[in-house]
Amino acid sequence: xxxxxxxxxxxxxxxxxxxxxxxxxxxxxxxxxxxxxxxxxxxxxxxxxxxxxxxxxxxxxxxxxxxxxxxxxxxxxxxxxxxxxxxxxxxxxxxxxxxxxxxxxxxxxxxxxxxxxxxxxxxxxxxxxxxxxxxxxxxxxxxxxxxxxxxxxxxxxxxxxxxxxxxxxxxxxxxxxxxxxxxxxxxxxxxxxxxxxxxxxxxxxxxxxxxxxxxxxxxxxxxxxxxxxxxxxxxxxxxxxxxxxxxxxxxxxxxxxxxxxxxxxxxxxxxxxxxxxxxxxxxxxxxxxxxxxxxxxxxxxxxxxxxxxxxxxxxxxxxxxxxxxxxxxxxxxxxxxxxxxxxxxxxxxxxxxxxxxxxxxxxxxxxxxxxxxxxxxxxxxxxxxxxxxxxxxxxxxxxxxxxxxxxxxxxxxxxxxxxxxxxxxxxxxxxxxxxxxxxxxxxxxxxxxxxxxxxxxxxxxxxxxxxxxxxxxxxxxxxxxxxxxxxxxxxxxx
Amino acid sequence: xxxxxxxxxxxxxxxxxxxxxxxxxxxxxxxxxxxxxxxxxxxxxxxxxxxxxxxxxxxxxxxxxxxxxxxxxxxxxxxxxxxxxxxxxxxxxxxxxxxxxxxxxxxxxxxxxxxxxxxxxxxxxxxxxxxxxxxxxxxxxxxxxxxxxxxxxxxxxxxxxxxxxxxxxxxxxxxxxxxxxxxxxxxxxxxxxxxxxxxxxxxxxxxxxxxxxxxxxxxxxxxxxxxxxxxxxxxxxxxxxxxxxxxxxx
Numbered sequence: 001x002x003x004x005x006x007x008x009x010x011x012x013x014x015x016x017x018x019x020x021x022x023x024x025x026x027x028x029x030x031x032x033x034x035x036x037x038x039x040x041x042x043x044x045x046x047x048x049x050x051x052x053x054x055x056x057x058x059x060x061x062x063x064x065x066x067x068x069x070x071x072x073x074x075x076x077x078x079x080x081x082x083x084x085x086x087x088x089x090x091x092x093x094x095x096x097x098x099x100x101x102x103x104x105x106x107x108x109x110x111x112x113x114x115x116x117x118x119x120x121x122x123x124x125x126x127x128x129x130x131x132x133x134x135x136x137x138x139x140x141x142x143x144x145x146x147x148x149x150x151x152x153x154x155x156x157x158x159x160x161x162x163x164x165x166x167x168x169x170x171x172x173x174x175x176x177x178x179x180x181x182x183x184x185x186x187x188x189x190x191x192x193x194x195x196x197x198x199x200x201x202x203x204x205x206x207x208x209x210x211x212x213x214x215x216x217x218x219x220x221x222x223x224x225x226x227x228x229x230x231x232x233x234x235x236x237x238x239x240x241x242x243x244x245x246x247x248x249x250x251x252x253x254x255x256x257x258x259x260x261x262x263x264x265x266x267x268x269x270x271x272x273x274x275x276x277x278x279x280x281x282x283x284x285x286x287x288x289x290x291x292x293x294x295x296x297x298x299x300x301x302x303x304x305x306x307x308x309x310x311x312x313x314x315x316x317x318x319x320x321x322x323x324x325x326x327x328x329x330x331x332x333x334x335x336x337x338x339x340x341x342x343x344x345x346x347x348x349x350x351x352x353x354x355x356x357x358x359x360x361x362x363x364x365x366x367x368x369x370x371x372x373x374x375x376x377x378x379x380x381x382x383x384x385x386x387x388x389x390x391x392x393x394x395x396x397x398x399x400x401x402x403x404x405x406x407x408x409x410x411x412x413x414x415x416x417x418x419x420x421x422x423x424x425x426x427x428x429x430x431x432x433x434x435x436x437x438x439x440x441x442x443x444x445x446x447x448x449x450x451x452x453x454x455x456x457x458x459x460x461x462x463x464x465x466x467x468x469x470x471x472x473x474x475x476x477x478x479x480x481x482x483x484x485x486x487x488x489x490x491x492x493x494x
Numbered sequence: 495x496x497x498x499x500x501x502x503x504x505x506x507x508x509x510x511x512x513x514x515x516x517x518x519x520x521x522x523x524x525x526x527x528x529x530x531x532x533x534x535x536x537x538x539x540x541x542x543x544x545x546x547x548x549x550x551x552x553x554x555x556x557x558x559x560x561x562x563x564x565x566x567x568x569x570x571x572x573x574x575x576x577x578x579x580x581x582x583x584x585x586x587x588x589x590x591x592x593x594x595x596x597x598x599x600x601x602x603x604x605x606x607x608x609x610x611x612x613x614x615x616x617x618x619x620x621x622x623x624x625x626x627x628x629x630x631x632x633x634x635x636x637x638x639x640x641x642x643x644x645x646x647x648x649x650x651x652x653x654x655x656x657x658x659x660x661x662x663x664x665x666x667x668x669x670x671x672x673x674x675x676x677x678x679x680x681x682x683x684x685x686x687x688x689x690x691x692x693x694x695x696x697x698x699x700x701x702x703x704x705x706x707x708x709x710x711x712x713x714x715x716x717x718x719x720x721x722x723x724x725x726x727x728x729x730x731x732x733x734x735x736x737x738x739x740x741x742x743x744x
Contacts, residue, residue: 441545446582449542450592450652451570451600460595464586464635 032089061198074355075384090145090227141221163208170206185268185305193264194301204234209244220249231262240275247278269304271311285321292351295323302329306338314341316472318481320488330359333367340369343472348381357387362398371402377413384416391428398428406436501552512716521688528713529735538664542576571603573659577649584636642669650681667701679704699731714738
């Protein structure tokens with residue numbers, strides 16, 4: 001199996017503590033003063049040249065945030081965050097008003113090149129071997145600290161009627177759409193981090209797929225936090241109008257730093273009648289070193305609304321990075337017959353802490369949802385699956401299937417499963433299956449007795465464990481995700 | 495080919511092997527018989543390099559090389575193979591994937607090129623047909639939900655594919671009905687050659703009707719207490735192990 005071998009070769013090249021994307025880009029930055037107050041929010045809004053309604057929306061959120069408490073129910077431990085000791089806006093200089101890729105700072109282009117992200121408008125090649133390479137176009141929006149530095153294939157997408165642009169641009173260019181949908185899935189008051197994000201969000205992607213359009217290519221956004229002591233607050237809004245389809249991928253990396261960095265994003269998805277959104281994430285924020293120093297605090301609110309009948313939203317996530325992950329991509333199944341899916345691989349190693357899962361909220365008749373969660377814990381990490389499945393009174397014949405598997409590598413890590421199931425309708429059928437297993441010594445011995453070395457054996461067993469979820473990723477990214485998984489588990493045996 | 499000299503091994507302080515001496519030449523098939531707890535399976539695990547056993551004395555040489563210094567995967571690559579009594583299940587890993595990974599890992603260790611996929615498929619197809627291993631079994635996760643007989647046939651398939659020089663078969667007959675026993679035995683016999691040796695561990699003489707050994711050893715309390723030709727197995731079948739355990743007849 002070439003993929004396994006390739007991943008193992010890749011693993012060998014990398015030292016235990018070496019995070020591949022840990023470099024810092026040396027670039028002149030425009031920053032807001034440290035700390036958070038109304039003036040900072042006005043500063044951000046002015047930088048983005050926003051209309052008054054957007055500023056008012058932010059200020060309302062800020063007022064609300066000041067009355068809120070940080071949530072403490074998640075199974076994660078970290079020192080108190082001083083929200084006044086952060087920068088809320090940092091942007092590479094000379095990124096305003098660029099007309100084309102040619103005008104982007106070459107240092108930034110090199111950064112994305114190093115990250116393996118194509119900012120040239122060309123077909124990308126992915127795949128394990130020559131014969132099964134996939135030729136596809138992927139449109140990319142690259143967000144660097146607080147601003148979007150480039151968006152590719154914009155013109156080609158426009159011809160199909162698809163809008164794909166930085167959200168800061170959408171606020172100015174498509175105010176009706178933004179005003180109609182922003183905050184309609186994750187309300188301003190939703191939770192501490194979402195409210196903070198509403199006040200200070202800087203950039204992110206905006207996608208609108210018009211009625212009946214199948215988006216002609218994969219859309220993706222790559223988030224990069226570069227500046228020290230800077231929070232990244234991105235906001236993504238995707239609207240799939242009636243009968244449309246879009247597949248979207250999000251990737252994230254950050255430099256290796258001793259301090260913790262805060263990332264608090266909000267992603268809202270709206271799927272109207274017969275529309276489908278497939279949202280995939282490959283999260284590879286810097287996880288901190290093996291002793292738990294540094295790393296990203298990732299507090300993210302992601303939610304999709306199947307607003308009308310027959311809508312479908314599918315979340316797939318591969319979580320390998322961050323010191324702390326607090327993330328529950330969810331689906332509100334409002335429309336009749338709507339479908340929500342959540343496929344997740346969450347890997348923790350070193351001192352990483354993950355509290356992640358999903359909420360499937362069944363409001364409409366005949367709605368169905370499916371949850372497949374695969375947690376892998378190694379090192380001294382803690383990995384918690386937390387999931388809610390609920391059926392409203394009117395959600396007759398709602399169905400859910402949940403499968404939640406944990407795999408432990410070594411004996412110093414923890415795996416926890418916290419399912420919440422609430423049904424107010426007697427015709428709802430919810431199924432839950434959970435397993436916890438260890439890569440057993442017997443499995444390792446069996447593989448080794450057949451000639452397979454230790455690291456390759458772990459890769460083989462783990463790849464078998466996560467196969468159901470990897471299959472859900474767009475093919476171009478499945479290979480990448482598989483490699484990432486093996487790299488994340490580097491040094492977990494022996 | 496294989497020399498075991500004065501081998502002593504223990505698990506958590508319990509002495510299990512108490513001085514095994516055994517020499518197997520190229521092309522020979524040896525059988526080890528003996529009562530439960532005599533150390534037969536321990537010997538097979540020690541040969542394959544399982545972690546849990548501490549070797550306190552003695553040595554194992556394979557073509558003159560010190561086996562005890564080798565990792566299990568290195569032993570496999572130089573041509574040692576253990577068909578296990580209880581083959582392990584690995585969920586999510588297709589049997590075919592496992593076979594290919596193992597074969598290519600061994601070839602890589604030996605500095606040989608990987609077998610190309612079409613050649614590999616052709617080879618697996620030929621061998622699996624002989625062992626009555628179905629295409630469906632090749633697609634299923636390794637050993638998951640396999641019946642006892644399927645697991646054992648799959649072990650022999652691995653053995654045939656990996657082409658080891660020395661094979662240990664640990665109670666390969668246990669859990670097999672008469673038809674499965676015949677298929678497995680035919681598979682093993684097909685692998686007998688001048689260059690390949692085997693060590694067959696069993697409780698019962700029955701298997702040795704199908705796979706006729708050159709030498710039969712009786713093992714008791716961690717030692718080889720008697721060796722003879724194939725008639726020794728028949729004698730044991732008739733009289734039991736009582737003469738060798740020092741106790742009353744079972």
